[in-house]
Amino acid sequence: MTLPELLRFALRGLTGHGLRTALSLLGVSIGIASVLVLTALGDGAKRYVVGQFQSLGTNLLIVLPGKTETSGSFGIGGVPNDLTLDDAEAIERFVPQARRVVPVSMGTEEVAYAGLSRQIAIVGTSPDYLKARQLRMASGEFLPADEFSRGAAVTVLGHKTARELFRGEDPVGKVVRIGGWRMRVIGVLARQGVKLMMDFDDVAVLPVATGMRMFNRPSLFRILVQVHAHTDLDLAKQRILDLLIERHDEEDVTVITQDAVVDTFSAILGTLTLFVTGIAAISLSVAGFGIMNVMLVSVSERTREIGLLKAVGVARRQILAAFVTEAAIISGFGGLLGLALGFALVHLGVRLYPVFEASPPVWAIAAAMAVSLGVGVVFGMLPAWRATKLDPVLALGRR
Amino acid sequence: MIHLAGICRTYQVGDQPVRALVDVDEEIREGEHVAIMGPSGSGKSTLLNVIGCLDRPTAGSYTLGGREVGGLDDSALTQVRRHEIGFVFQFFHLIPRLSAAENVELPMVFAGVPRRERRQRAAAAIAAVGLEERAAHLPEQLSGGERQRVAMARATIMRPALLLADEPTGNLDSKSGNAVLEMLDELSDNGLTLLVVTHNPKVAQRADRILFLVDGRIAKRVAGDQVGELVALLTEDD
């Protein structure tokens, strides 16, 4: 018996049992589609968060005052040394891997203009902040290139801050009051959206020295260090640590890589993906049971048919081949249908929520196809497997 | 052609053995036309199934054309069923989703007969049983008599030397029954070895010999002139 003959016979089997075929197809394709959609969701969530971190700048080291491991005891006095602008300058001078060194001091103050006011986050920093945090300008200039210690009375406003306070007026060149200080607005940031818990649309950015004076705090909030290449991170981290230990006479700072944070989140999200995949696997096996039921319901009918085939001299392996072909057609075709359905749904989802760049991972597609083929073939073949072992008269059944 | 020696077939129903055939010895020559009669449950179908290689005896020896059937493996049995034996069932056993012609073609499909030849032979066989018009019909669209004619065409399409029919007219009215019987007679006249299980003395009358089964044993063998006498006796009983 040739392959085309086999296919023809199997197809007659499928078209001859329209309802059963349709139900099996439905079972397989829903299973596959749900695997695709669910894993795409998990994967999309992961990409989203990783993307958020990357939008905050790459190859970044963050220097924090205080040592996280030994909570409670800092040196003899129990209080860490301040993280100062001099520290930042030292890093800039002595750590060759550092491409940008950006001191940051943070606070919250009231920003007022013409009777309107907002309580917002104030960031005191240096001009390189713009590049290190990958921010863009809407109008005007960012902070002037100065030495860290020169604190001009200028500010750059976030997109929303400018909109709310100025109501359509051009803020550049106007004077606002920040915590009672008069500051000239020199620029407005472009709309950034919320980047990982920090709202860059509702801020006022000022020179770091100005900020430190305004908040009356001797220590920086942190120092961002952007290195030239990803491979520089570890070395730079060590150098910075060594340098600051030498300057402070003790280890009272923490240096973390932003990538480490990303990695942690990735791991969490990997778990999420795994979880989602678990759900997918369950949905796939539910679909599998569906197929199995549909296949098994017809066992008595099919057993009689197999008995007849044996009685007219069809060989066991021919019968098995016919049934495997039939099952493979169902699950293969159902699988393709499911892929189409799944991709369509994912595509639709991405259309509706463009920030969510979801796509089903290749391994999930492969696994889904493998399982559906496997389940389909095994359970499609099971009745044949058992029935072909019977003597024809038993398979034919008594009436 | 067929040689049975000490054939037993015991079914196990729970822990109760049911002895469907007990020590059956019989010799059937090539070209013979034999009827098998007996009360319901006497083992007629079981005997026919054993001879047709659809069932295996639990004891005894069965030789077909000089070969011991008990010694054949699955693929050899497949060949025997495919080429040497045709079987007609009381309940037709056509495949419902295949047309009349496709049902007739079925044994040839798996025997590897080329498509064109298959088509021609199936069409000829369908025509020979008077169903040209209905070749494309599904079994459910055919009457009982027509279905049994399709089944006859299927049973003979591989040109077997032995045709077995288990109550072939049992589910048919007398008119379609007669048509089937005439076809059987014709096959027998052409030299086919024919075994027919029947309850009907008029069917048995056409045979050269009658085997009479009771409780799984051949209780009586009737041949030649005695066939008519026995049949007359049985018919009076009715």
Ligand SMILES: Nc1ncnc2c1ncn2[C@@H]1O[C@H](COP(=O)(O)OP(=O)(O)O)[C@@H](O)[C@H]1O
């Ligand atoms: N598959 C089976 N399982 C159990 N008992 C069976 C089976 N087939 C037949 N029998 C028993 O074997 C005996 C002979 O059956 P059968 O050959 O069908 O009789 P007949 O065809 O003469 O009516 C009966 O008692 C029947 O109940």
Ligand SMILES: [Mg+2]
């Ligand atoms: Mg019977």
